[in-house]
Amino acid sequence: DEFEFFTNVNTLSDEAFANSKLTSIKLPESITSLGSGIFKNCTNLKDIILPQGINKISKEMFLNCESLNSIKIPDNVRTIEENSFGNVGIKKILIDEESGSKSLLLTSDSKLNTIHNNAFAKDAWTHDSAATVHSTNVLEVASLPKTLEIGVNSFKFLLSKNLKEINLPDSLEYIAHEAISNCDELKEKCEEGYHAGVISCAFNNTEDIKNKLK
Numbered sequence: 001d002e003f004e005f006f007t008n009v010n011t012l013s014d015e016a017f018a019n020s021k022l023t024s025i026k027l028p029e030s031i032t033s034l035g036s037g038i039f040k041n042c043t044n045l046k047d048i049i050l051p052q053g054i055n056k057i058s059k060e061m062f063l064n065c066e067s068l069n070s071i072k073i074p075d076n077v078r079t080i081e082e083n084s085f086g087n088v089g090i091k092k093i094l095i096d097e098e099s100g101s102k103s104l105l106l107t108s109d110s111k112l113n114t115i116h117n118n119a120f121a122k123d124a125w126t127h128d129s130a131a132t133v134h135s136t137n138v139l140e141v142a143s144l145p146k147t148l149e150i151g152v153n154s155f156k157f158l159l160s161k162n163l164k165e166i167n168l169p170d171s172l173e174y175i176a177h178e179a180i181s182n183c184d185e186l187k188e189k190c191e192e193g194y195h196a197g198v199i200s201c202a203f204n205n206t207e208d209i210k211n212k213l214k
Helices: 196-202 207-212
Strands: 002-004 024-026 047-049 070-072 092-095 103-106 141-143 165-167
Touching: none
Parallel strands: 002 024, 024 047, 070 103, 092 103, 092 141, 141 165
Antiparallel strands: none
């Protein structure tokens, strides 16, 4: 159930460990590329140590890994792709915290730039003839690194009815339309210096935020 690499492997292909009974895995620092869905449906996986050399968390990497408690994201990761943590139940994005239940752990040196749609979705995307239906997640707290851009490719990653606190970096200059929509529980104040029209649009249907801008 436990696995640790001791080889000089630098790439692991798509779904390499998918559907396995792994509970713990440590990947070697020689690895620089991890394929899509590599740990998909590993429902027993609780602990993982990722190599510092990877630059993205690939699509569906941890999809349905419901036992995963918390995970440290290497500083060199620039992108978290869609459904990478689907059905994991991530509740917190934390910076410079050593641990946290159901948490995504970043450091202040993180180079994270983009979080794609539905990265933390409770359910996979669903499609119909008219439009794409975006599912929600269970995020409660989100501390976002200074390198992050909330743009067109990631405008729904914070869609959560449970979001109570969001800490935006002072350097953030752009928030896409409806980026943080329908977050009824959001209590954190907007950072000063943002254009009110941009913020109001980004936080559409988030009454607590809109009221603070009046």
